[in-house]
Amino acid sequence: MNRLTRYNGPMLNREYDTQVCSIARTLEVVGERWSFLILRNISMGITRFDDLQDQLGITRSVLTTRLRSLVEDDVLEKVPYTERPPRYEYKLTEKGKDLWPVMVQMLRWGDTYYMDPKGPPTIIEHYGCGGSPDLHLNCDKCGKPLERSDVRSIPGPGRAKRDFVKSGV
Amino acid sequence: MNRLTRYNGPMLNREYDTQVCSIARTLEVVGERWSFLILRNISMGITRFDDLQDQLGITRSVLTTRLRSLVEDDVLEKVPYTERPPRYEYKLTEKGKDLWPVMVQMLRWGDTYYMDPKGPPTIIEHYGCGGSPDLHLNCDKCGKPLERSDVRSIPGPGRAKRDFVKSGV
Numbered sequence: 001m002n003r004l005t006r007y008n009g010p011m012l013n014r015e016y017d018t019q020v021c022s023i024a025r026t027l028e029v030v031g032e033r034w035s036f037l038i039l040r041n042i043s044m045g046i047t048r049f050d051d052l053q054d055q056l057g058i059t060r061s062v063l064t065t066r067l068r069s070l071v072e073d074d075v076l077e078k079v080p081y082t083e084r085p086p087r088y089e090y091k092l093t094e095k096g097k098d099l100w101p102v103m104v105q106m107l108r109w110g111d112t113y114y115m116d117p118k119g120p121p122t123i124i125e126h127y128g129c130g131g132s133p134d135l136h137l138n139c140d141k142c143g144k145p146l147e148r149s150d151v152r153s154i155p156g157p158g159r160a161k162r163d164f165v166k167s168g169v
Numbered sequence: 170m171n172r173l174t175r176y177n178g179p180m181l182n183r184e185y186d187t188q189v190c191s192i193a194r195t196l197e198v199v200g201e202r203w204s205f206l207i208l209r210n211i212s213m214g215i216t217r218f219d220d221l222q223d224q225l226g227i228t229r230s231v232l233t234t235r236l237r238s239l240v241e242d243d244v245l246e247k248v249p250y251t252e253r254p255p256r257y258e259y260k261l262t263e264k265g266k267d268l269w270p271v272m273v274q275m276l277r278w279g280d281t282y283y284m285d286p287k288g289p290p291t292i293i294e295h296y297g298c299g300g301s302p303d304l305h306l307n308c309d310k311c312g313k314p315l316e317r318s319d320v321r322s323i324p325g326p327g328r329a330k331r332d333f334v335k336s337g338v
Contacts, residue, residue: 021290022279023209023272033200040192095282101274101304103192109271110191113264121190135270136305136314145305 029073030099034058034066036106039092039099042076044153047089075099100148104133116158123156198242199268203227203235205275208261208268211245213322216258244268269317273302285327292325 030036037056046055053063067090070076075096078088092099104124111120124132127150131141138145199205206225215224222232236259239245244265247257261268273293280289293301296319300310307314 021206021209022276022283024206025279025283026275027202027205031200031202031205033196036196036200037190037193040190098278098281102271102278105270105274106195107191109267110194112267114191114194135316136307138305147304 026102029075030070030102032066034062035070036103038063038066038070039075039096040103042090042092042096043100043103047091048081049088049090052090070096097148101137104137108133108135119157121156121158122153124151125154126151195271198244199239199271201235203231204239205272207232207235207239208244208265209272211259211261211265212269212272216260217250218257218259221259239265266317270306273306277302277304288326290325290327291322293320294323295320 030039034056038052041052041055046052049063049067052067053060056063067076067078071078071090074093076090077093079091081087081089107122107124126132126139126141126144126146129139129142129144131139133146133151134140136145137147139150144150199208203225207221210221210224215221218229218232218236221236222229225232236245236247240247240259243262245259246262248260250256250258276291276293295301295308295310295313295315298308298311298313300308302315302320303309305314306316308319313319
């Protein structure tokens with residue numbers, strides 16, 4: 001059972017019932033800045049604790065807490081990748097993958113208003129077409145309505161040297 | 170000049186250049202939980218300091234800081250509504266309005282996974298049609314590709330008693 005289904009009161013503030021809103025509920029799960037960045041990195045194929053810590057540069061303790069909370073909320077699952085020694089990686093659940101449209105829209109907004117002079121740091125590319133999702137998540141080149149599995153993220157011209165990306169946002 | 174254009178280094182962590190990402194940039198501006206809830210309330214027509222404070226139940230000091238930062242980042246503008254005494258309200262700039270797709274996608278995700286047994290707390294309704302935005306922000310009833318100005322928010326069956334909404338998300 002995750003934290004939210006256990007919690008029956010209003011969100012964020014016990015005195016006010018106006019926070020009963022699905023935006024508030026979403027922020028309750030992934031509203032903390034690091035959570036979205038962890039999800040972004042896991043989407044890009046950076047799924048192991050040490051790699052996440054290295055890429056994000058946060059403390060082990062903050063990363064542990066955020067990962068535990070995202071697993072508890074069923075956004076991530078912890079999957080063993082070796083048995084001896086026991087080692088785990090984190091994968092998006094279906095619920096986690098469904099945050100794709102939120103992340104794409106954040107990326108589009110950031111690209112619109114904070115474009116690096118060199119260009120976007122990440123390009124979401126329609127596989128085999130080269131277009132990108134527009135406001136309506138349709139391909140801006142061929143018009144196809146895109147879903148998460150139709151695209152991959154590739155480093156754009158504004159990408160710093162250390163980054164690499166496999167897929168997802 | 171806003172905080173982000175002044176800041177030329179990588180985001181969030183000085184040691185790592187991998188945070189050069191438009192998601193990180195977006196979170197730098199609106200990633201703090203209260204900021205999104207402030208923007209949500211302003212979208213709904215709750216534009217004055219005292220009303221925002223009353224609805225959100227946060228301290229005057231936190232609200233002041235978040236509003237100042239959102240104005241600095243050109244997401245909100247501070248507009249006088251009376252001259253004597255001088256009183257101001259906060260309005261979304263075009264840049265702030267462009268966060269609409271992010272908020273709609275958050276709302277959809279929250280509705281999908283944290284639906285109140287009574288139904289969604291807020292319904293985004295296509296004016297004069299009654300449909301709602303789907304994954305692609307098309308109307309799920311008539312199919313029209315929706316923009317912010319095509320919809321209004323109305324209280325849904327899961328809405329608590331205090332809330333009222335005018336428009337926007």
